[in-house]
Amino acid sequence: MALYRNLSIRQKQIVWAWTFLAVPVVFYVVIRFYPTGTAIMISFQEWNLLGARTWTGFDNYIKLWNDPVFWKVFRNTFAYLLIGTPLSLVLSFLIAYHLDQVRFMHGFMRMLYFLPFMTSAVAMAWVWRWFYQAVPIGLFNNILAGFGIAQIEFLNSTTNALPAVLAPAVWAGLGFQVIIFMAGIRAIPTSYYEAARIDGVGWWTILTQITLPLLRPTIVFIVVFSSIGFLRIFDHVFNMTTNNPGGPLNATKPMVLMIYDTAFNSFDMGYAAAQTVVLFTILLCVSLIQLRLLRST
Amino acid sequence: MMKNLKGLALAGLTASSALFATSALAAEPVEIEYWQYFFDARVTAMEQLIEGFEAENPDITVKMTHFPYADYRTKVAAAIPAGEGPDVVQLFYGWLNDYIAAGLIQPLPVDTFAPSDIDRDFFPMVQAMKKDGAYYALPTAVRSLALFYNQRLFDEAGIEAPPANLDELVEIAQKLTKRDGAGNITQVGITTGMTAQDHHWFREVLVRQFGGTPYDEDYKVVGYNSEAGAAALKFYTDLEKEYGVTASGFMDEPQAAFKAGRAGMHIDGSFRIGSLNAIRGLKWGVAELPTAVDGTKSNYSSYWVNAVTSKAEGEKYEAALKFMSYITSDDAMQIWLDVVGELPAKPSVGMTEANANDPVFGPFIKGLAYARTTIFANESSQRQVLVDMVARTDLEGQSVAESLAIAAEAEQKILDTYYSK
Incomplete structure (x- = not known):
């Protein structure tokens, strides 16, 4: 106690700051870092959840390298990322750009776009799953059949299933991205636009020379944010394909679903942990590359 | 108020001491x-x-x-x-x-x-x-498994009894199938779906009824990659391809189609009885699984x-x-x-x-x-093998024999990994 009393006010402030900071630090260590460390350790072990853990060295990683399903899943994951991120970026910018110019019922329109983001992914996935069914229950196919057009196999297809699953995921994320974009657009000082208009510049030049360059931090944020989201996609896929998770023939299976399946259906914890470590590494790399791009501005 | 509290505390004490006294007297349970x-x-x-x-x-x-x-x-x-x-x-x-x-x-x-x-x-x-x-x-x-049938659809099609064997199954299913003007199926004769109970029907029932054995005695060696297995798979996939009496994934889930009255027949487990009882207006019956044409019976439990x-x-x-x-x-x-x-x-x-x-x-x-009873090493993975087996013939146009061989190899690998531990 005497020790504390002898501290200067500044030092006391530091002690208190650390005391309060210790709570989230401890929380993070226990909830995040400890399990992460354990997962890395388990990835070098064999464990079926029931018996003892045995060390197996790099066996799980070698198995992963030689597993054709892993490479299929790897490609799927990047398909989600490479289709999902640019698509949602362009769509959300277009919506935000035009929504920004709408005065009539602006708040209501914004709410409509934000609504899907607030909806539970599970509920949304099941509704879309129903949309995609074949005649007589599926909404889309009933409409097609009503016009005498042949049905489309949305989910029961190795080529259509991935885009079909991705569509509601993109739609669900749009609301958030639109709001961020609109905030970014509003933050651009109007004086730039006034100066441009005085100079008689067209809308295309304004868009490409003023709006987009000044939105760069916003764009980078949305790209990083949605990339992480698409790399970790799980709930939409799982709920739309519960009968045959990630199917048909692994056509929609993302990495997280493979991890889940390995861990909680096959109870092969070591192998699942190895997949987790790989996913973690991918996420880390993608995020670091994108942050590097941010810093270069 | 204070007095009340005191009274309450006293009552609590007496009650708990009484409790202790009785438990001390009785033998420790x-x-x-x-x-x-x-x-x-x-x-x-x-x-x-x-x-x-x-x-x-x-x-x-x-x-x-x-x-x-x-x-x-x-x-x-x-x-x-x-x-x-x-x-x-x-x-x-x-x-x-x-x-x-x-x-x-x-x-x-x-x-x-x-x-x-x-x-x-x-x-x-x-x-x-x-x-x-x-x-x-x-x-x-x-x-165990049995054949559920929709009594109302049976009456409508003038069918008197559920099928006794696989030939009758196809025949009756054909009478129960309905299509719209464009040829889209709107009511299936029999539901199919390897993701539901059909993988059991295939393993323990169809393969045996076509004269094969799905596994060796200990369930450590896959045995269905045989002529009998191919015949069983051909029968199963032909329900959709040849006879057109079903569509996989029809109405999302087989049991959903049956519950909605859009399926004439449905193979499922006894655990489905409760949820079918809860559907109002659905009149259904149960029959033993159809036998092979030569009378061979089998079931999965x-x-x-x-x-x-x-x-x-x-x-x-x-x-x-x-x-x-x-x-x-x-x-x-x-x-x-x-x-x-x-x-x-x-x-x-x-x-x-x-x-x-x-x-x-x-x-x-x-x-x-x-x-x-199939002794599984990993039921969900082994089921997945059969789900993929049918999907390959359906979506990728692979031949029955080829798909069966790939499935047998994949399942054998699961068994080998499991039993080598």
């Missing part, structure tokens, strides 16, 4: 713990059984704990080695090997649970629970079993054994049938006049007499 996963009817049935058991054994109390199915295995695995958790545990028959290997359960003593008696008294597929001359676990109830864990010792062990024999008694099985709708594991209960001729349970119970 043994408390054992029973764990199962949460399913409403199962919990109700078990509560009834525990009540009956405690009435018979006043010195034993049974505490039941249940968990959502998703957490069940993890909780059991964490609790028992830590010396916590159940003395008697319920587990899926397919998990038995893992539980034995992990030392979570102990064999039932041969003097009270004589293997020869169990062999004689239970339906034959229960013998999968016997290892090295002793039983490790016993079921209260079992499940699965079950949940009860076992004594390695945690139970001393007087708890004795109490756990008593509880085990109580919940595998004839009376317990009748309660389980009445409350949960699952079939008795002993012919002495199942084959009674009333049960075997029950219009709903009867066909399932009769099926038990010739049912087999």
Whole structure:
């Protein structure tokens, strides 16, 4: 106690700051870092959840390298990322750009776009799953059949299933991205636009020379944010394909679903942990590359 | 107010001292713990059984704990080695090997649970629970497959009786199938879907009915990559491709199509009875699975079993054994049938006049007499193999023989990995 009393006010402030900071630090260590460390350790072990853990060295990683399903899943994951991120970026910018110019019922329109983001992914996935069914229950196919057009196999297809699953995921994320974009657009000082208009510049030049360059931090944020989201996609896929998770023939299976399946259906914890470590590494790399791009501005 | 509080405190003290006094007088009761996963009817049935058991054994109390199915295995695995958790545990028959290997359960003593008696008294597929001359676990109830049919659609199409064999199955299914003007199927004759129960129908029923064996005796070697297996798969895929009496994924799930009255026939397990009963306006019947054209019968049975864990010792062990024999008694099985709708594991209960001729349970119970139990290394992965097998013929146009060979190889790999440990 005497020790504390002898501290200067500044030092006391530091002690208190650390005391309060210790709570989230401890929380993070226990909830995040400890399990992460354990997962890395388990990835070098064999464990079926029931018996003892045995060390197996790099066996799980070698198995992963030689597993054709892993490479299929790897490609799927990047398909989600490479289709999902640019698509949602362009769509959300277009919506935000035009929504920004709408005065009539602006708040209501914004709410409509934000609504899907607030909806539970599970509920949304099941509704879309129903949309995609074949005649007589599926909404889309009933409409097609009503016009005498042949049905489309949305989910029961190795080529259509991935885009079909991705569509509601993109739609669900749009609301958030639109709001961020609109905030970014509003933050651009109007004086730039006034100066441009005085100079008689067209809308295309304004868009490409003023709006987009000044939105760069916003764009980078949305790209990083949605990339992480698409790399970790799980709930939409799982709920739309519960009968045959990630199917048909692994056509929609993302990495997280493979991890889940390995861990909680096959109870092969070591192998699942190895997949987790790989996913973690991918996420880390993608995020670091994108942050590097941010810093270069 | 103050006075009231004092009074309350005094009353509490007296009551608790009275409680202590009585418990000191009576013999120390043994408390054992029973764990199962949460399913409403199962919990109700078990509560009834525990009540009956405690009435018979006043010195034993049974505490039941249940968990959502998703957490069940993890909780059991964490609790028992830590010396916590159940003395008697319920587990899926397919998990038995893992539980034995992990030392979570102990064999039932041969003097009270004589293997020869169990062999004689239970339906034959229960013998999968016997290892090295002793039983490790016993079921209260079992499940089997049967053919559900929609009575209203049968009447409408003028069909008098459910199909007796596979030829009749196709014939009747054709009469029940409806299409719209564009040729889109709007009502299926029979539902299909390897993701539901069809993978069992294929493995244990169709492959055998076409003259093959799905596995070797120990279920360690895949045997369906044969002419018989190919014939069975051809029959199965032809239901959609050749005869056009079904569409895989029709109305999302086979049971959904049947419940909606859009399917004439549907193969499913006895556990579906309860949810079909809850559908108003659906008139349905049950028949035994169709036989092969030469009359060969087969069926698949699965079950949940009860076992004594390695945690139970001393007087708890004795109490756990008593509880085990109580919940595998004839009376317990009748309660389980009445409350949960699952079939008795002993012919002495199942084959009674009333049960075997029950219009709903009867066909399932009769099926038990010739049912087999697949010993899975990993049921969901092995099911996935068959799901993919049919998907390859359907979506990628692969030939039946080729797809079957790939499936057999993939499943063999799962079995080899599992048994090499």
